[in-house]
Amino acid sequence: MDPASFTPSPLAEVECQADQGRWTLVFTRELRHPPQKVWDALTEPERLAAWAPYTADRNLTGTGAFTLTMIDDESPQDMAAEVLRAEPQTLLEYTWGTAQLRWTLEASSTGTRxxxxxxxxxxxxxxxxxxxxxxxxxxxERLLDGQPIPPIRGAAAGKYGWLELNDSYAETLGIPSTGWPEGMPKDDS
Incomplete structure (x- = not known):
């Protein structure tokens, strides 16, 4: 995919919440698809690999351990993970290294919030x-639309507006922008 032909969507609704010495990004986005379709994209390993910075060694529709493989650079990295809650079409919660992700799906008039x-x-x-x-x-979203594009992950994200998005989200959240993560290679090609 040619980066020049890609334009990121408008900013999502975001907030940053302090939580017992940790920080939680709350990121909300409307998707034009019903909860079942979004749920499948969140839980099926082959669909995860098509859009996320990782994939899983099993379907995430049930609780328990799994291996999450980071695929956002040249060296895939396996990480132990655990599905803590899986309530089809409404809630998926799992660990990712020291992070925890909680996806909530709500039917909306336009698809899924x-x-x-x-x-x-x-x-x-x-x-x-x-x-x-x-x-x-x-x-x-493009995968769900039936018009898939290659995943945008790792250093390549810089060519698709990551830095501008980072700066915009930093401003929205009132957090100083620190730019490209130190030690992360840039794709300057």
Whole structure:
């Protein structure tokens, strides 16, 4: 996909909440698809691999351990994870390293109101994570539309508006933008 032909969608609704020494990004987006279709994209490994920065070694519709494989750079990394709650078409909650993700799906007049609560240790990462999820969900939306595009992850995200999204989310959240993560390679090609 040519980065010049890609335009990120408008900013999502976001907030940052302090939570017992951690920070939670609350990221809400309207998707044009019914909850069942969105649920499948969140839980089926082959669909996850088509839009997320990771995939899973099993379907996430049931609680218990699984291996989450980060695929956002040249070296995939396996991580132990656990589905804590799985309530079809309404709630999916799981661990991801030291983070915890909670996806809530609500039927809306236009499809699904999807809310992600992503718990983090470091506040400065909240806008960065929002920018990353923004691009991932742009890809997911196109997948759900039946017009898939390749995943946008890792260093390549810089060519698709990640830095501008990061700066915009930082401003919206009132968190200073720290730019590209230190130590993360940039795709300058």
């Amino acid at each position: 999807l809310t992600l609560r992503h718990s983090l240790e470091d506040r400065e990462w909240v806008p960065r994570v929002a920018a990353g999820w923004h691009l991932c969900l742009d890809v997911a």
